[in-house]
Amino acid sequence: MESRDYMNLSTDKAFPKLLNPGESLLMSLKVIKFNKRNKAQERTIALTSTSLLNLKGKKLQRRMDITSLGGITRSKHGDEFVLHSPSEYDYRFGSPLKDQAIQTLCQAFKNLTGRTLYVWESNEISLKDLTTTKSDKKKGLNKMPAPETAINFRGEVPNFNEESKDSRGKRSRTIFAATENPSAALLDDFTILKVLGRGSFGKVMLVRRKDNGQLYAMKSLRKDALLESDQVEHTKTEKLILQHINHPFLVKLEYAFATSTKIYFVMEFMKGGELFYHLREAKRFPEDRARFYAAQVGLGLGHLHEQNIVYRDLKPENVLMDEFGNVYLSDFGMAKMLGENGSTQTFVGTPEYVAPEIISCAGHNITADWWSFGVLIYEMIVGIPPFYDQNVNLMYELIQRGKLKFPVKSPVSDNAKDIITKLLDRDPTRRLGAQGFNEIKNHPFFAPIDWVALEAKRLPTPFTPRITDPLQAENFDREFTDEAPTDSVIPENKLNMILQNQEQFQAFH
The missing domain is CATH 2.30.29.30 (Pleckstrin-homology domain (PH domain)/Phosphotyrosine-binding domain (PTB))
Incomplete structure (x- = not known):
């Protein structure tokens, strides 16, 4: 063998x-x-x-x-x-x-x-x-x-199909991982229309508020799944962060509430869908388009860092697009408010994007986000993350010690190579962004960007998503939107566990 x-x-x-x-x-x-x-x-x-x-x-x-x-x-x-x-x-x-x-x-x-x-x-x-x-x-x-x-009761050795390692066609899944209530709302105030996405702790659904017809994205989190995965505190942090951030390129929380078995976050509905969806459709973006998205994402990250918040889960799946083509950071389940020493040691993130200091458990801070930012720029331009491999342990090894390579067939500009290389510096103290977002903004790669106009959303977007009917959620993955639009039922055997631990969820009621 x-x-x-x-x-x-x-x-x-x-x-x-x-x-x-x-x-x-x-x-x-x-x-x-x-x-x-x-x-x-x-x-x-x-x-x-x-x-x-x-x-x-x-x-x-x-x-x-x-x-x-x-x-x-x-x-x-x-x-x-x-x-x-x-x-x-x-x-x-x-x-x-x-x-x-x-x-x-x-x-x-x-x-x-x-x-x-x-x-x-x-x-x-x-x-x-x-x-x-x-x-x-x-x-x-x-x-x-x-x-x-057993699935192999007849005697055969099971064979699980392994995916090709030549492309990142599947969605990246976060490993380890999610608001005082900003406005009053109850589950009965919304009609569920479509499933938009699914995660380890629940799903995201397109909903319509019954009294005014407004569309929202509603994230439901199962309390039993949060308890079993020890994620209640992470969800409390997400609620706290969502309530206190306000920035043009961060998705806004509209309502938050809970039932006896679930927690609900109701967010702006981004009709343009996930950046992941559009990158998969296009294979790779022209540098001008990648630069535009990177600039908006960078402003959002920079704002979080000013609040001493490390985001820790940057990837195309967590970047959403509005109907005009602007992009926004979403899903703050991995985010953390840093203490006085400004660092943390938890092993969190998504394998393709995680910084080497997180893998080595050496302690990390907000500069870990700038590593992920470099990976995002690389993937948008090249079409695949720089150290991607289907074998996750080998990918971790490449992230820590592998050589950064750029494709020969699809040339990358010198400015793009330079900013990616400096963002992917394995020494967090030397990494571009270690002195703040301004040193990233001033890099020649971003020279064409008018930052004031960009933040005011006055710049023309490089792409406008096709939206014929918002109710059809056509810029979201059919894998999810074809599902029956129902809120899942908690299994009977999980209810006692939730009941015995309800005090952990007081912050959501």
Whole structure:
């Protein structure tokens, strides 16, 4: 079996000492491990010909024999997977490489035993309720499903289709991640018309206010999903930020309210859709068009930084367009108000855009946004992020140490190359923008921009989105708009958890 040593453990002199005689490394990868308190912990796991090694740094935390596995449950819509161990207790992990890890384990199990390692699938994003803990074991509980319900009950090794790594056709998904009520509103005040998008904690819908016919984008967040992913505080921060920001290129919050099971943010409806949608349609933008969008996004980021807020999730999916072709930052679920020292250590962001200092957990500040800004400019002009790879662990390695390359077939101007290179400086103290947005504004790449006219929205936009009927949401992905426009129902088994934790949501009521 081909080795997938994404963490380069084979080059570490200490690692071979952890292996037993005749044991060989099959795969290594970075994962999120969920402990008994549902807290996420960064770990490295090594899958060998006989075992799974759970590593914290270089220290071995636990060795699990592959033959002791009873099966694996994978989330169909998220990154989580559970290793069921009937003789011990289960492991719950999260990784974008979950399917490669599952295939490796299944093949190793087959080689060792001649039998099939069963794989089950769940529609749940969080697999917390499907994981047998030490406490469950003491009570005699085992949550491993019945073999006949496995997707490979007939004996085959499951094959999950891997996407091509030559283009970024799919939507980037944020890893880790969302207002005092500005105006009175209730869910019954709105009619749901279309689904505009979907995330880990809920979805965004096109709605119409019944009393005046005004269209809005309504973001609904499931309280159970927020609790399971430990995201309640992030959502409180999003509410606080949305209430206090006011800038021409930041999406405005109109209403915020909550029901017993969900939180709702009602925003301006940007009829032009996501920048992601238009970039995917165009493949790449001419530099003049990319410069215009970058300038508006830069002004929005600069305003957040003036408030000592780091945004941390810049990507085309979070840049929305109005009917005239101006663009706006949206979704402040990753944003954070920095303290006196001006830095934070949380591992957050979206893989393609995350800054190297976030990956290395060295601490980061607002300059991390300027790295993402450089990635955005590169992707708009070239059509793909500079260090993109379908293998997320390899992409992290490229972000930290890979050489920045520009395409030969589609030449990039010297000014564009220069600003991108300076924004993608791995040293945050030397990165363009470290001294504030003004040094970015003064770069020759932005020389054609009249900043005063741009902020006043007096400059002609380079593109006007096609809008024949706002109710059709034609600039949004059909994957979402073709869905039935309904607000999802919370499963019965989640209601008790929400009820027991309602005090955490007092800020939204």
